[in-house]
Amino acid sequence: MFLKEISLKYSDDVDLSSYPFTIPVVRNFRELELKNNVTFFVGENGSGKSTLLEAIADQVGFNTAGGSRNNVYDVEKAGSVLGKNLRLSWMPKVNEGFFLRSETFYNFASHIDELQKTDGRAYDAYGGKSLHSSSHGESFLAxxxxxxxxxxxxxxxxxxALSPLRQLSLLKIIHDMESSGKAQFIIATHSPILMAYPNSQILDFDGDEIAEVEYEDTDHYNITKDFLNAPERYFRELFRDV
Structure with a gap:
């Protein structure tokens, strides 16, 4: 592991009544210990998991619109107020890596196209062709x-952008990298397939504070399992006349 601990220390100019400090887990956050090479942030939409992930990317120096330290391009509202107040503890510190932000991946792919026009070698790191030349899922895998x-x-x-089968492909990539000691992953996800990764740390953002949970105790696992076992029960409830 490289990143060991994440803590929050407010600067004097922080407005705690404004977003993202209005999110309960952000408002109550003080410090977080990372225990494994693979950590999952899970929770409902708006729970703060992506906000914290973006803040980590900002503090590391990655482009918060997606990319590494070397990818310089702008996307509206890609700044991170929270990131400026985070403190990261490393052993050892690394500058290499990448921030994948699914919602702005199109902009990142366009950025690589622009780099290709100037140096002619930008595609080499992405399979030799534009990320726009494949489907969304195929470009992710590239x-x-x-x-x-x-x-x-x-x-x-x-x-x-990944089918269930392609999510399994991603798990294989994660395993090959992290088991060699070369990589650490922090992943915000709703996917019960991904968060099933063995010996990972799962952090739930749905309460007032971040809580470590077991895979079988996540809503993602239980709702998915329950639905697949008896979808008709859900349909009766969802589609009943009001």
Missing amino acids: LFNNRFHKGLYLLDEPEA
Whole structure:
């Protein structure tokens, strides 16, 4: 592992009545110990998991719109107020890695196209062709297979473009990298397939404070399992006349 602990120390100019400090887990956050090479942030939409992940990316020096320290391009509202107040504890500190932000991946792919026009070699790190030339899921895998080597990898809902089969492919990539001691992953996800990764740390953002939970205790696991076992029960409840 590289990143060991994340803590929050407010600067004097922080407005605690404004976003993202209005999110309960952010408002109550003080410090977080990372215990494994693979950590999952889980919770409902708006729970703060992606906000904290983006803040970590900002403090590391990755582009908060997606990319590494070397990817310089702008996307509106890509700044991180929270990131400026985080403190990261390393052993050892690494500068290599990548921040995958699914919602702005199109902008990142366009950024690589622009780099290709100037140096002619930008595609080499992404399978030799534009990320726009493949489906969304295929371009994600091209990124994972060609750009991921060593360092800290922050993935924000990577399942957004991946079929269940491709999510299994991502698990294989994660295993090969982290088991070699070359990489650490922090992943914000809704996918019960991804968060099933063995010996990972799962952190739940749905309460007032971040809580470590077991895989079988997550809502994602239980709702998915219950639905697959008896979908008709859900349909009766969802589709009943009001």
